[in-house]
Each structure stands twice: as C-alpha cells, then as structure tokens.
Amino acid sequence: MRLPPLNALRAFEAAARHEGYIAAAEELHVTRGAVSRHIKLLEDHLGVQLFRRHAKGVALTEAGRNLQPVLERAFRDIVLGVERISRDAQELRILCPPATSLRWLMPRLDDFRTCHPDIRVRLTTDFHTLSGFDNTEYDIGFSVSKWPRNDARIAVETVFPVLMTPICTPAMAESLRASGPEGLADATLLHDTPRRTDWRDWLATYPVKGVSETSGDTFPNLDMAVKAAVMGAGVVMADLVLCRDELETGALVAPFPDLACKASYGDVCLVGERSRWEDPKVRLFRDWARKAAQPDVDRLHRA
Amino acid sequence: MRLPPLNALRAFEAAARHEGYIAAAEELHVTRGAVSRHIKLLEDHLGVQLFRRHAKGVALTEAGRNLQPVLERAFRDIVLGVERISRDAQELRILCPPATSLRWLMPRLDDFRTCHPDIRVRLTTDFHTLSGFDNTEYDIGFSVSKWPRNDARIAVETVFPVLMTPICTPAMAESLRASGPEGLADATLLHDTPRRTDWRDWLATYPVKGVSETSGDTFPNLDMAVKAAVMGAGVVMADLVLCRDELETGALVAPFPDLACKASYGDVCLVGERSRWEDPKVRLFRDWARKAAQPDVDRLHRA
DNA sequence: GCTCATGGATCAGTTTTCCTAACCCATGAT
DNA sequence: ATCATGGGTTAGGAAAACTGATCCATGAGC
Structure with a gap:
C-alpha cells in the first residue's frame, strides 16, 4: 500500500473538479x-494518463473521471474529521450540581467566557451519576472531594472548602441569639437534601440538646432551601460560600457565626479524567476556577 | 475548507496506528x-493536541483517537481508488465478432500479450450491438468500415480489406473450373449469415446465369460455413484473409481466383470511442493490429 | 538509589520538493 | 493574420522535509 x-493528488482533484488547471491553481493559490x-508527476507515478490535453484546455480520461470522486470524498472526509476534532477541542462540557451551579458557577461563568472567547462552554446543571463522573459526556465536573471514588483514572482538585453554619432571617436570628443554640429546638430545620446530611454533620460537631436532623423540611437542593429560609420558613444549614449573596445583602444572617464546621463530604472540587486533565481547555478552566474561588477562600480565612 | x-496527516496516521513514532518512522522510511x-506541525496547525507525551512513548488524546480512523479510512480509500484505475488502465477490453475472432484475432493475440505482458487482455467474442459500439463495456472493437454509424464520437481505423471469392474442396473446384462459373448453378451455396449478403455482393459483381443468393444453406457465422465447405457440403464465399489457413493447407481452393470482389460492408476495421483512441493501451493495440495485419494485406496485393 | 535503556524533542545543516516567473506552443475565434 | 486562451516547460530560488547528532525524562533492572 504505497x-x-x-499534494499531487490534491492538485489533481482540484483540476479535475474544475476541469481546468487555471481554476485549480486559483483554488490552491498557486x-x-x-x-x-x-x-x-502523478501521471508518471501511476503510469496512467488522467487528462487528455487539447489546445483548448484539458478533459478527464476515464481513469481521471474514476479517480476524482474518490479523492473528493476522501479529502472531504478528512476536512470533516479535522473540523470535528477542532470543534470538540474548543468545546468544554462542564457538569455541575444545581446548588454550585446556580450559586457559584453561573454568576462567574461569563467571566470565563470573556477570558476565553474561543472556548465554547456547555454547562449541564445536574447531579453526578452514581458511578462518580461520566467522562464520555463531560470534560470536567464540579463535585465534592470525599465522594467515594475508587477510580484512579479520575483526577480531583479542590476549588474551595465548605464551611457550614445555620442561617435564617434577621428576626429569627435575633431571637436565636437571645436563646442560644438550644433555641433551635423550637425552630424548623431546613435541609438542602432529603438525606439531611447538612444538619447531621453540624450537630455532630455542635450537639444541641433536643435538636435532631430528623426534624424539619427537606428540599431537592440548597437553592430552594435557602429561598425558603429567606421567606422565614426556618433555619437552613448554609454553605458560607454558596450563601454569600444572602449574607452580604442581609437577607439572611448567621446567629452563631463561631459555630461553623466543615462539611463531612469535604471540599467543593473539580473532577475529570486524568488523561484529559492537562488538555488546554481543561487546564484553562481549572486555572480559572481556582482564581475565581480565591476571593471566597480568602473570605473564609478572614472569618 | 482548508x-x-x-504529509503531516499521513505521519500522524501512521504514528497513531502504531502508537509510537519509531514504528511510524520505519513504516514511512524516515x-x-x-x-x-x-x-x-499538525498539532500547531489544528490547535489541538493529538498525543500526550510520556517518558515512555506517546498516547493518543481523545482528539487524536477520533482523528486516526478518519484518516486511515480516507487514505485506504485513496489507495483503493488509485489501485483500481491503475488496474483498469492496464486492462484492454476487446469486442470481436466470431469469424474475425476465431480466424484472425485469437491466433495472433498471444503475440500481443507477449509484446505487452503488463496489459491484461479481455477478449469478448460476440457481435456488436445494433447501436454500433458499446463504449462502456469495451475499449476497442473489431467491426466493418461501412457499418451505418452516425456517432461522430466513434473512431474507425481499417485493419485489412475484405476480398471475397468462392472456395470449395479441391474435387469440387476441379469440376467447377471445367464447367466455368455457370457450374455454380448445380452447387450448393454456403452462406456465412442468414442474410446471404456474401453471395449477393459477389453475384452483383460477377452475375452468373441461373445462380441466386436465395439458394443454398445458411450458418450463423463464417467459421461454421467454412467447416461445412471443408466437408464438401458446398461452395462458401470466402474472405481471403480469414480463410487463409484452409487455402494454404489446400483443404479448400478457389476455382476462380480472378473473380474476387470487395465486400459491400467495407474493410475489417477497429472501432472505439474517439476520446479513448489515444489511450496508451488502445494506441498499443491499434499499432499492433496494423502490424499484425500487414502480411495479410501484402498477400492480397500480391494476388 | 544508581545506571541504563527507551522513546521522544530539538536543532543545524543538507537535500528534496515545490513554486514562481517567464517563456513557449497549439488552436479556435475575430 | 492576429489575438486570446489554456497548457507545457524551464531555471532559479524559496520552502519543506529529512538526517544525524544531541538532549532529556522516566521507568526498569541491579
């Protein structure tokens, strides 16, 4: 198979398509x-005449007429394949769970798009599959560091730590400050998942007599639980980074800011296939995410 | 579509297929x-990394893994296409009517094959279609020059003229010579076609009282009519070139060698699509046919 | 932990390929 | 007869591709 x-094939293909050398030369910029x-050269190489030469231009021989479509198709397939991988290489498919997506990533993502306008970002807001990370559908994902991953091919990199403390409306906070943590026994606990891990984790660190994570209302995600808290429905266990907005505007306040604990599931982190971890687009996103999270990390340290 | x-694509394809540069280099002899x-170069051009470099060799990135099969297929298609036209270019498809095939072409064709061993000859022994010449199935054909062709795209070139005279067994010839042409009235005419044109043409030139082409037996082709004549079945109208063997061996003789006429259908000739007329293989065959017929032409002139 | 073998990266210098620019030639139209 | 068109051809220079030597990182073997 020789x-x-x-390049001679390409020249021939263009000449055959245009039925003339001049048009082909223009197309090829030669x-x-x-x-x-x-x-x-090609005719000599093949030992087959591809064009018959007239005074007024050239005409394909039967051999040339047979060869042209084969080449046109092959070259087109190559172009399509190349274009596809170029497009894929510039498309960054991100998976991000709802709370992190709505409350952290989406407000910041425009900055990434501005910094790297050539990268087409496709964000999917959803939870991970049970297996940990779908490396065929996504280039990178947000997750938590202590997720039970047993796949060595998945790389993990912390973005920001999760510090939790109860937060509620200013009015409710005032009465809680007056009563101390025991006042939580009279309050409605708001859970960001039906699993109630948020309050369980916090209560494990700061046990409060008469308060159990089994009480209170559950929501499918943190955003909804926080919205309920803003409406005065109860006390939500806040991730200090993800609830920054409400805390800064004063819509919600932390009655016991010193009673903050790290989440048992670890930090918010990026996960991705290790073999793709240094892909330019993935690398850029990782670098950007770390930089974007820096103010949040600093704020936690100051607190 | 750029x-x-x-050449970079080819190098990449080989490297991807071998999963290493050294094997690829060997394949490409570089x-x-x-x-x-x-x-x-290719990676720079595409702006996409195709290999990840380890200390121990390279591994395809996802982009590279996607690109390789596209290229392999495209290159394979090109090779197949090129091989096909090379093969076709060396295959000469000849159409030849039965008499000319059996009595002229086939005995000489081995000489052509010996002279041009790289050309694969495919001989079809059959009559032409009514339309004159099937340029899709055949590169060149034997025919007769006065065939009513109205297609200017068909080229025609004489190979040898057709001179006809009655021939028969030596015994029958002896009695005919004694009786003169009028003796034909008592003989059985043998016709090489049901159309009986052979005797009609000759009788138009040399009218013989009491002899008409409507009498006698017909055969599907000259070969069978001649065989019948050899068996003493009658007098066949012989093409002097095609019946040379029988005349030379004395199996058949011409009682009136001076009464020879040209066939109304003209000469035996080669026909072919004008646009393919100068194709190397066609050109070679035409040149060879002219040369092969030269002894026959000379013999007619001597007679 | 040192050494070596492996496989790739890099670079200067050379070879090969490729291209241009200017010319030629054949033919059909004016 | 002349011109316009479209290819063919050539020398010379630009661009590419290649070589061969050297360098480098790493994993295996001792």
Whole structure:
C-alpha cells in the first residue's frame, strides 16, 4: 500500500473538479505551472494518463473521471474529521450540581467566557451519576472531594472548602441569639437534601440538646432551601460560600457565626479524567476556577 | 475548507496506528525526528493536541483517537481508488465478432500479450450491438468500415480489406473450373449469415446465369460455413484473409481466383470511442493490429 | 538509589520538493 | 493574420522535509 504523492493528488482533484488547471491553481493559490507539474508527476507515478490535453484546455480520461470522486470524498472526509476534532477541542462540557451551579458557577461563568472567547462552554446543571463522573459526556465536573471514588483514572482538585453554619432571617436570628443554640429546638430545620446530611454533620460537631436532623423540611437542593429560609420558613444549614449573596445583602444572617464546621463530604472540587486533565481547555478552566474561588477562600480565612 | 498539511496527516496516521513514532518512522522510511516534527506541525496547525507525551512513548488524546480512523479510512480509500484505475488502465477490453475472432484475432493475440505482458487482455467474442459500439463495456472493437454509424464520437481505423471469392474442396473446384462459373448453378451455396449478403455482393459483381443468393444453406457465422465447405457440403464465399489457413493447407481452393470482389460492408476495421483512441493501451493495440495485419494485406496485393 | 535503556524533542545543516516567473506552443475565434 | 486562451516547460530560488547528532525524562533492572 504505497500512497501516491498527496499534494499531487490534491492538485489533481482540484483540476479535475474544475476541469481546468487555471481554476485549480486559483483554488490552491498557486500558479498553473505548479498544477501542471503536480499532475504530470502523478501521471508518471501511476503510469496512467488522467487528462487528455487539447489546445483548448484539458478533459478527464476515464481513469481521471474514476479517480476524482474518490479523492473528493476522501479529502472531504478528512476536512470533516479535522473540523470535528477542532470543534470538540474548543468545546468544554462542564457538569455541575444545581446548588454550585446556580450559586457559584453561573454568576462567574461569563467571566470565563470573556477570558476565553474561543472556548465554547456547555454547562449541564445536574447531579453526578452514581458511578462518580461520566467522562464520555463531560470534560470536567464540579463535585465534592470525599465522594467515594475508587477510580484512579479520575483526577480531583479542590476549588474551595465548605464551611457550614445555620442561617435564617434577621428576626429569627435575633431571637436565636437571645436563646442560644438550644433555641433551635423550637425552630424548623431546613435541609438542602432529603438525606439531611447538612444538619447531621453540624450537630455532630455542635450537639444541641433536643435538636435532631430528623426534624424539619427537606428540599431537592440548597437553592430552594435557602429561598425558603429567606421567606422565614426556618433555619437552613448554609454553605458560607454558596450563601454569600444572602449574607452580604442581609437577607439572611448567621446567629452563631463561631459555630461553623466543615462539611463531612469535604471540599467543593473539580473532577475529570486524568488523561484529559492537562488538555488546554481543561487546564484553562481549572486555572480559572481556582482564581475565581480565591476571593471566597480568602473570605473564609478572614472569618 | 482548508486541508491541513497532507504529509503531516499521513505521519500522524501512521504514528497513531502504531502508537509510537519509531514504528511510524520505519513504516514511512524516515527518522523519528521527521515524524516528531510532522506531528508537532499538525498539532500547531489544528490547535489541538493529538498525543500526550510520556517518558515512555506517546498516547493518543481523545482528539487524536477520533482523528486516526478518519484518516486511515480516507487514505485506504485513496489507495483503493488509485489501485483500481491503475488496474483498469492496464486492462484492454476487446469486442470481436466470431469469424474475425476465431480466424484472425485469437491466433495472433498471444503475440500481443507477449509484446505487452503488463496489459491484461479481455477478449469478448460476440457481435456488436445494433447501436454500433458499446463504449462502456469495451475499449476497442473489431467491426466493418461501412457499418451505418452516425456517432461522430466513434473512431474507425481499417485493419485489412475484405476480398471475397468462392472456395470449395479441391474435387469440387476441379469440376467447377471445367464447367466455368455457370457450374455454380448445380452447387450448393454456403452462406456465412442468414442474410446471404456474401453471395449477393459477389453475384452483383460477377452475375452468373441461373445462380441466386436465395439458394443454398445458411450458418450463423463464417467459421461454421467454412467447416461445412471443408466437408464438401458446398461452395462458401470466402474472405481471403480469414480463410487463409484452409487455402494454404489446400483443404479448400478457389476455382476462380480472378473473380474476387470487395465486400459491400467495407474493410475489417477497429472501432472505439474517439476520446479513448489515444489511450496508451488502445494506441498499443491499434499499432499492433496494423502490424499484425500487414502480411495479410501484402498477400492480397500480391494476388 | 544508581545506571541504563527507551522513546521522544530539538536543532543545524543538507537535500528534496515545490513554486514562481517567464517563456513557449497549439488552436479556435475575430 | 492576429489575438486570446489554456497548457507545457524551464531555471532559479524559496520552502519543506529529512538526517544525524544531541538532549532529556522516566521507568526498569541491579
């Protein structure tokens, strides 16, 4: 299997398509002489005449007429394949769970798009599959560091730590401050998942007599639980980073800011296939995410 | 639609298939440095990394893994297409009517094959279609020059003229010579076609009282009519070139050698699509046929 | 933990390929 | 007869590809 000179094939294909050397030369941005030489070279290589030469231009021989569509198709397939991988290489498919997506990533993502306008970002807001990370659908994902991953091919990198403390409306906070943590026994606990891990984790660190994570209302995600808290429905266990907005505007306040604990599931982190971890687009996103989280990390340290 | 450097694509394809530059370099008969440069060039051109470099060799990135099969297929298609036209270019498809085939072409064709062993000859022994010449199935054909062709795209070239005279067994010839042409009235005429044109043409030139082409037996082709004549079945109208063997061996003789006429259908000739007339293989066959017929032509002139 | 073998990266210098520019030639139209 | 068109051809220079030597990182073997 000996391939003929590829550039000569390309020249021939163009000449055959245009039925003339001049048009082909224009397409290839060369002179007619170059096209002429290429085609002669190819004919010599194959030992087959591809064009019959008239005074007024050239005409394909049967051999040439048979070869042209084969080449046109092959070259088109190559172009399509190349375009596809170029497109894929510039498309960053991110998976991000709802709370992190709505409350951290989406407000910041425009900055990433501005910094890297050539990268097409496709964000999917959803939870991970049970297996940990779907490396066929996504290039990178947000997750938590202590997720039970047993796949060595998945890389993990912390973005920001999760510090939790109860928060509620200013009015409710005032009465809680007056009563101390025991006042929580009279309050409605708001859980960001039906699993109630948020309050369980916090109560494990700061046990409060008469308060159990089994009480209170559950929501499918943190955003909804926080919205309920803003409406005065109860006390939500806040991730200090993800609830920054409400705390800054004063819509919600922390009655016991010193009673903050780390989440048992670890930090918010990025996960991705290790073999793709240094892909330019993935690398750029990781670098950007770390930088974007820096203010949040600093704020936690100051607190 | 901008094609990347084709030689770089080829180098990449080989490297991807072998999962290493050294094996690819061997396949391409170059050094690993050359492969390395090609692939770097391609990566720069595409702006996509195709290999991840380890200390122990390279591994395809997802982009590279996607691109390789596309290229492998495209290159394979090109090779197959090129091989096909090379093969076709060396295959000469000849159509030849039965008499000319059996009595002229086939005994001489081995000489052509010996002179041009690279050309694969495919002889079809059959009559032409009514339309004159099937240029899709055949590269060249034997025919007769006065065939009513109205297609200007068909080229025609005489091979040898057709001179006809009655021939028969020596015994029958002796009695005919004694009786003169009028003796034909008592003989059985043998016709090489049901159309009886052979005797009609000859009788138009040399009218014989009491002899008409409407009498006698017909055969599907000259060969069978001649065989019948050899068996003493009658007098056949012989093409002097095609019946040379029988005349030379004395199996048949011409009682009136001076009463020879040209066939109304003209000469035996070659026909073919004018646009393919100068194809190397066609050209070679035409030149060979003219040369092969020269002894026959000379013999007619001597007679 | 040192050494070596492996496989790729890099670079200077050379070879090969490719291209241009200017010319030629054949033919059909004016 | 002249011109316009479209290829063919050539020398010379630009661009590419290649070589061969050297360098480098790493994993295996001792």
